[in-house]
Amino acid sequence: MIFRLSDFHFPDDAARLYPDTPERPWVLEVGFGDGRFWPHHAASLPEAPNYLGVELSGVSLLKAERRLRAAGLTNAVLTKLPATVLVREVVPQGALDAIIVNFPDPWPKAGHTEHRLLRAPFFRLAASRLKSGGAVLLTTDHDEYFEFARAEAEASGVMAVERTDAPPAALETKYARKWRDLGLSAHHARFTPTAHPHVPHGAVTRSPENEENPTVPHAVLTLPQTFDPQDFAKHTARGGQTRETAPEGEGAGWTVVLLDLYRGLGREGWVFLAHVVEGELTQEVLIGVTGREDGTHLVRLARFGGPIITPGVKAAVGTVTGWLEGQGAVVRHRGY
Ligand SMILES: C[S@@+](CC[C@H](N)C(=O)[O-])C[C@H]1O[C@@H](n2cnc3c(N)ncnc32)[C@H](O)[C@@H]1O
Incomplete structure (x- = not known):
């Protein structure tokens, strides 16, 4: 089953994601590509563990979902996200039996x-x-990345590394076959935690489920008579912790770009389109500005697109509010 980020809980739990098989081991595969590994691997086991797959490519996501469905693997959740966002925000502490990484992108150029x-x-x-x-199980054809990963695991201070044979299914993926055809062999390592550090979840909360939900970021303000949406021009704001100053595993700061301002068709009001970047997570969100009976206006994150309420999304509502203040609006209440 394909999940969007907004379909998850933060953190989630196996009993909710796999209601029919909550007691089975839980395995995450990062960068599953066209999804060949899991059907092969699951077929080699007495029963299929619960599977969570994360991939950046939407085309791969659809191919893999078809492949898993054809193999009858129903206890599988696939999502299109950067792996670190999924692992940090969705996976609970101490929950996974394995994290499998087959032929990760090697980023071979200097400086990459x-x-x-x-x-x-x-x-x-x-x-x-x-x-x-x-354990984390790595299979790669790339000598330099293999040594790099081993050195990084050692530098982490929380992983023991052991060279072992790759699970046979890892040698049947699209990239495994590609490199084998070129005469290259694969390295395999098993990284086992020697400690379980506490790496906190971020400040992500559920998407706004109903319009009255008070946790939806919002503000109430009075617009000046002179307010003219034609004055809008693209506007960028940055804040939060920068990558350099953020503690390990925590937010990398946010950038909000207010891209456009549209007139609402249904009710009196406007809609801002904002692009929100927080580390590897990007979201496009809509922020509505609607008139209220008492003459004030409500600035509020819209449900459209299933936004996830992050510090950056709250900041986007703050950025819209701030821009409107710059146009002469007077803020009556801030809820972000
Ligand atoms: C070289 S391909 C290998 C695909 C597959 N594992 C195989 O062996 O055929 C690497 C895959 O990792 C995905 N990927 C790269 N970085 C990722 C990330 N941060 N999170 C999730 N997937 C990622 C890429 O989109 C790509 O499909």
């Missing part, structure tokens, strides 16, 4: 290693989300 997944912060995050006895 910061894009690699298997760096020390990820190993610490993984150690916090794995059960005791759980």
Whole structure:
């Protein structure tokens, strides 16, 4: 089943995601590509563990979902997200039996290693989300990335590393076959936590489920008579902790870009389109400005698109409010 970020709880739990098989082991695969690993691997086990798959490519997501459905693997949840966002926000502490990474993008160019997944912060995050006895399993053809990952695991201070044979299914993925056809062999390592550090979930909360939900970021203000939406121009705001100053595993600060302002068709009012970037997580959200009976206006995050309420999304409502203040609005109440 395909989940959007807004379909998850933060954190979620296996009993909710896999109601028919809550007691089974729970395995995460990062970057599953066209999804060949899991059907092969599950077929080698007496019963299929609960599967969580995360991938950045939407085309791969659809291919993999078809493949898993055709294999009858119903206890599987697939999502299109950056892996660290899913692991940090959705996976509870100490919940996973394994994190499987087959042929991760190697980012081979000098200066690009910061894009690699298997760096020390990820190993610490993984150690916090794995059960005791759980492990990160890496298979790669890339000699340099393999050594890099081993050094990063050691630098994390919470992982022991052991070279082992790859699970046979990891040698049947699309990339495994591609590299084998070129005569390259694969390395495999098992990273086992030696400690389970506490890496907190971020400040993500549920999406606004109903219009009256008081946790939906909002503000009430009085617009000046002279307010003219034609004065709007693209506007950028930044805040929160920067990547350098953020404690391990915590928010990387936010950037809000107010891209456009539209007149609402149904009710009197306007809608702002905002682009919100927080580390690897990006969201496009709509923020409505609607008239109220007492003559004031309500600025509020819209439900459209299933936004996730993060510090950056709250800041987007604050940025709209701030821009309107700059146009002469007087704020009566802030709820963000
Ligand atoms: C080289 S491909 C390998 C695909 C598959 N595992 C295989 O062996 O055929 C790497 C995959 O990882 C995905 N990916 C890269 N970075 C990711 C991230 N941060 N989170 C989730 N998926 C990611 C890419 O979209 C790509 O599909």
